[in-house]
Amino acid sequence: MKIWLDGAIRDAAVARIDPADRGFTLGDGVFETIRARAGAPLHLERHLRRLRTGLAVLGISLTRSDAELAAAIGDALAANGHLDAAVRLTVSRGPAARGLWPQELGPQELGSATVVITCVPALFTLGTARLIVCSSTRRNEFSPLSRIKSINCLDAVLAKREALERGAEDALLLNAQGRVAEASAANVFVWLKGRLATPPVVEGALPGIARELLIERCGAVEASMTERDLRASDAVFLTNSLSLREATHLDGAPLSRRPNLLEDIRCALESGETGALP
Amino acid sequence: MKIWLDGAIRDAAVARIDPADRGFTLGDGVFETIRARAGAPLHLERHLRRLRTGLAVLGISLTRSDAELAAAIGDALAANGHLDAAVRLTVSRGPAARGLWPQELGPQELGSATVVITCVPALFTLGTARLIVCSSTRRNEFSPLSRIKSINCLDAVLAKREALERGAEDALLLNAQGRVAEASAANVFVWLKGRLATPPVVEGALPGIARELLIERCGAVEASMTERDLRASDAVFLTNSLSLREATHLDGAPLSRRPNLLEDIRCALESGETGALP
Numbered sequence: 001m002k003i004w005l006d007g008a009i010r011d012a013a014v015a016r017i018d019p020a021d022r023g024f025t026l027g028d029g030v031f032e033t034i035r036a037r038a039g040a041p042l043h044l045e046r047h048l049r050r051l052r053t054g055l056a057v058l059g060i061s062l063t064r065s066d067a068e069l070a071a072a073i074g075d076a077l078a079a080n081g082h083l084d085a086a087v088r089l090t091v092s093r094g095p096a097a098r099g100l101w102p103q104e105l106g107p108q109e110l111g112s113a114t115v116v117i118t119c120v121p122a123l124f125t126l127g128t129a130r131l132i133v134c135s136s137t138r139r140n141e142f143s144p145l146s147r148i149k150s151i152n153c154l155d156a157v158l159a160k161r162e163a164l165e166r167g168a169e170d171a172l173l174l175n176a177q178g179r180v181a182e183a184s185a186a187n188v189f190v191w192l193k194g195r196l197a198t199p200p201v202v203e204g205a206l207p208g209i210a211r212e213l214l215i216e217r218c219g220a221v222e223a224s225m226t227e228r229d230l231r232a233s234d235a236v237f238l239t240n241s242l243s244l245r246e247a248t249h250l251d252g253a254p255l256s257r258r259p260n261l262l263e264d265i266r267c268a269l270e271s272g273e274t275g276a277l278p
Numbered sequence: 279m280k281i282w283l284d285g286a287i288r289d290a291a292v293a294r295i296d297p298a299d300r301g302f303t304l305g306d307g308v309f310e311t312i313r314a315r316a317g318a319p320l321h322l323e324r325h326l327r328r329l330r331t332g333l334a335v336l337g338i339s340l341t342r343s344d345a346e347l348a349a350a351i352g353d354a355l356a357a358n359g360h361l362d363a364a365v366r367l368t369v370s371r372g373p374a375a376r377g378l379w380p381q382e383l384g385p386q387e388l389g390s391a392t393v394v395i396t397c398v399p400a401l402f403t404l405g406t407a408r409l410i411v412c413s414s415t416r417r418n419e420f421s422p423l424s425r426i427k428s429i430n431c432l433d434a435v436l437a438k439r440e441a442l443e444r445g446a447e448d449a450l451l452l453n454a455q456g457r458v459a460e461a462s463a464a465n466v467f468v469w470l471k472g473r474l475a476t477p478p479v480v481e482g483a484l485p486g487i488a489r490e491l492l493i494e495r496c497g498a499v500e501a502s503m504t505e506r507d508l509r510a511s512d513a514v515f516l517t518n519s520l521s522l523r524e525a526t527h528l529d530g531a532p533l534s535r536r537p538n539l540l541e542d543i544r545c546a547l548e549s550g551e552t553g554a555l556p
Contacts, residue, residue, distance in 0.1 A: 003297060016294035017302050019281060019394050024295055025368065026431040027305025058432065059439060086376060090303065098364060098398055100431065100438040100463055116297050120376055140418035142454055145432055152430035153304040153378065154336065155421055160378040161337060176420055176454035185378055 002079035004072045004117035009079045012118070021114055023092025026100070027151040029114075030054035031090040034073070035124060035241045039083045041073050043241070046209050051091065054148035055113075060093045062113045069115075076117040086122035086242055091115050092151065122242060126262045129238060130249040131183070133227055134159040134171035139181035139204035146181070146204045160184040168249070170238060172227070175204040180225050186238035186245070187211040189220060190230055191258055196220035210239035210269065218268045235261050280357035282350045282395035287357045290396070299392055301370025304378070305429040307392075308332035309368040312351070313402060313519045317361045319351050321519070324487050329369065332426035333391075338371045340391045347393075354395040364400035364520055369393050370429065400520060404540045407516060408527040409461070411505055412437040412449035417459035417482035424459070424482045438462040446527070448516060450505070453482040458503050464518040465489040467498060468511035469536055474498035488517035488547065496546045513539050 001012040022028035032047040041047070048066045055062055064072075073087055094111035096102060137155045139146055159171040163184065172188065175181045181204030182188055188205075189198045196214060199205040200222040214220040227250070230236050235258035236247040244262050247255050279290040300306035310325040319325070326344045333340055342350075351365055372389035374380060415433045417424055437449040441462065450466065453459045459482030460466055466483075467476045474492060477483040478500040492498040505528065508514050513536035514525040522540050525533050 005297060012297065015297050017297050017299070019283060019290065019293050019295050019396070021295070021302065024299065024302045024370070025309070025366075025429065026435060027429045028432060028435055031303070058435070088376065092302070098366065098396070100435050101442060118297070118376070137422060138418065138420035140416065140421065140454070142416035143418065143433055144415060144436065150432055151303065151305045152432045154306060154423055154428055154430045157304060157306060157336070157378050158422065164379060176418070
């Protein structure tokens with residue numbers, strides 16, 4: 001496997017991250033998972049916009065332009081010969097001395113960012129998922145990290161692991177107030193009273209790209225919701241850049257389902273037409 | 279600089295972390311910061327116990343024994359010729375395929391842990407700190423991550439950065455309920471009504487080693503507290519394994535101080551005698 005690392009394509013088996021990289025020592029960075037189709041990344045402008053929002057929140061300076069990042073993604077796909085792929089673009093703050101923010105350097109930006117691009121073959125998938133309500137952890141809607149895609153993924157890892165241990169495929173993370181925020185690596189939508197709704201970003205939902213498209217193109221609205229709302233809805237589904245999954249169960253109890261739900265959502269997303277949903 | 283990485287002392291300038299290491303991609307790991315004095319790590323048993331608690335919470339399997347880790351720390355100190363040092367022991371889950379928990383592998387443990395030990399010269403410091411109440415983020419007491427020392431340090435990074443931007447040295451992180459949890463990389467203690475108190479772990483305080491010693495040896499108690507309690511207390515101080523700092527201000531307003539506070543606390547900690555405090 002080839003990866004793009006700090007300016008060049010390298011063999012993944014020998015590519016080196018410095019052990020002092022703050023990505024490794026502190027989880028200090030952000031990433032994007034981008035779908036590529038026919039060798040081209042989809043919605044790249046949106047992904048890069050979100051990446052830069054995350055970098056700004058963390059105060060990480062990235063000198064490479066969007067055009068350079070786009071070219072690098074193209075190079076990584078080409079080097080591996082992938083057409084349909086999952087691309088991961090990671091930007092960390094780079095290597096630095098010990099400490100959360102080495103004090104002698106003051107509040108300025110630290111280090112020189114590390115950029116890694118990896119890709120693996122992947123097709124967009126439609127599927128189903130049994131859900132549980134995560135009991136081991138919650139989203140922190142009081143942290144700006146809930147609104148950016150940072151490398152601090154351990155709450156999501158714990159939620160996913162709990163789901164698998166409990167015989168499900170994914171877990172719903174509640175926020176500190178006990179309302180639904182998102183799934184471990186996907187946004188949650190419900191079809192309720194004839195409209196599509198998804199938890200607001202201020203409730204701890206990551207502003208997902210597929211989520212953004214469903215709001216812009218399909219009239220989905222942001223609405224706070226509880227587990228009870230999910231149980232009362234006509235359908236529940238999960239979106240991210242690589243998949244669309246209909247939830248079949250919540251904590252073992254069947255959820256209502258809607259015929260052709262996923263195909264309808266996919267068509268609406270891909271057509272880009274407002275009101276494309278039946 | 280020499281570091282210990284996965285079984286051997288290596289030159290830090292060429293030591294390699296795999297870009298697929300989950301420490302780098304997801305912040306999936308834990309660490310300890312350990313003070314060494316006269317070439318020997320202090321309270322190593324306590325640090326390793328906390329490390330293993332964190333590994334258990336995350337489901338990371340580490341085959342190396344405590345004796346092996348202790349020997350490795352000794353080797354890292356000796357290789358650098360350090361006597362008084364800050365040692366960092368990092369354990370990540372190691373390299374793995376893409377995804378929070380690659381599904382085909384089921385809920386079992388993933389990967390082969392990566393172990394890194396670095397050390398830099400450092401003396402234990404006594405000092406003062408102007409504090410602010412962090413407004414940019416909060417601790418998540420609903421997450422087990424608040425009770426282990428994971429690599430997901432970004433909330434602490436944001437808090438520290440805000441403190442420096444606002445002309446202070448450290449920031450108090452509140453929890454979701456608005457009560458005091460800890461500082462960016464230190465536990466908070468108050469001297470109030472003749473006793474020492476510190477926020478409970480369930481309120482989002484990391485179970486620090488110096489904190490543990492103050493509870494065991496100096497009769498400090500766990501008590502929920504608000505900013506107001508800090509302002510009303512006779513003294514406020516911060517502890518971690520490398521420093522003891524008296525807080526002089528909170529959001530610009532002076533705090534009460536106690537003569538010889540830090541020296542008294544240090545004596546009590548080092549003597550190991552209950553009731554050593556005046």
